[in-house]
Amino acid sequence: MKYAKTKEVLNQLVADLSQMSMVIHQTHWYMRGEGFLTLHPMMDDFMDDVNDQLDVVSERLITLDGAPYSTLQEMADHTEITDEPGNWDHSMQERLAILVKDYRYLADLYQKGIEVSGEEGDDATQDIFIGFKAATEKRIWMIQAHLGKAPEIDA
Template sequence: MSTVRSSLSDENRDTTAEALQGALVDLIDLSLVGKQAHWNVYGRNFRSLHLQLDDIVTSARNAADTVAERAIAIGVSADGRAATIADNTSMPKIREGQIADSEVVTLFIEAYTSIIGRMRERIAATESADPVSQDILIGITAELEKQSWMFQAELS
């Protein structure tokens, strides 16, 4: 039971909570995969990818915080526990050990394609349920699409 009361109906709050929780899981896992790649990337483009991955981690962590705080503001708990992320993520898996720069680029293109698709579903789900949360999801998705574009440009 939350001590925060929302102006949303129970149905709209539940719809929005589901969208925000899904986004939170994706964003936390994106930050974790980004850091894993940051530590283990090698190859000709090591330095630029190493720095780019730090930017991704920072952006994903900031977005996750925004999403979690919005969930709390509408009267639901945010769940960023490791077990929750592991059980609910649909991010592509990153393999253990060193990973070539070209593999990192491919992995992140796949990850962004997947996350952006789910974020667009959440945007649609919150359109009438909670336009404020929808606006937050739209802004985060715009940033994810920018990052996706930058990875795709590396393959051109």
């Protein structure tokens, strides 16, 4: 099957970006405290970015004659990003640290996509993966800076 590994990574991203959108929503909904007025609208930008990536990834998968996951059950069954019920127990710093962890996972998955799409000769998808990996690393840097830490992109 042509581009089999690339399509596998694309579909993994469909599940994981869908889950990441919910993790960001939860951060958005369950935030309180110092920095709220800045961070709350920033989460809207983060959600928009992840949803845009999800659309591009899904459409690329369809372009390659793939079938993106399209039910909540499929997303839940295939995502590697963990979730937990919403609560008020986490500080904003803890919530941001969760986002960093999940963005790191996505950056690693984009790297895997870069590698497999390169092996399979799919330059167009590789270009998508490269761009989204760079954007994801920028998000990591921004959140880490807010937390008073270095980007630690290779962490």
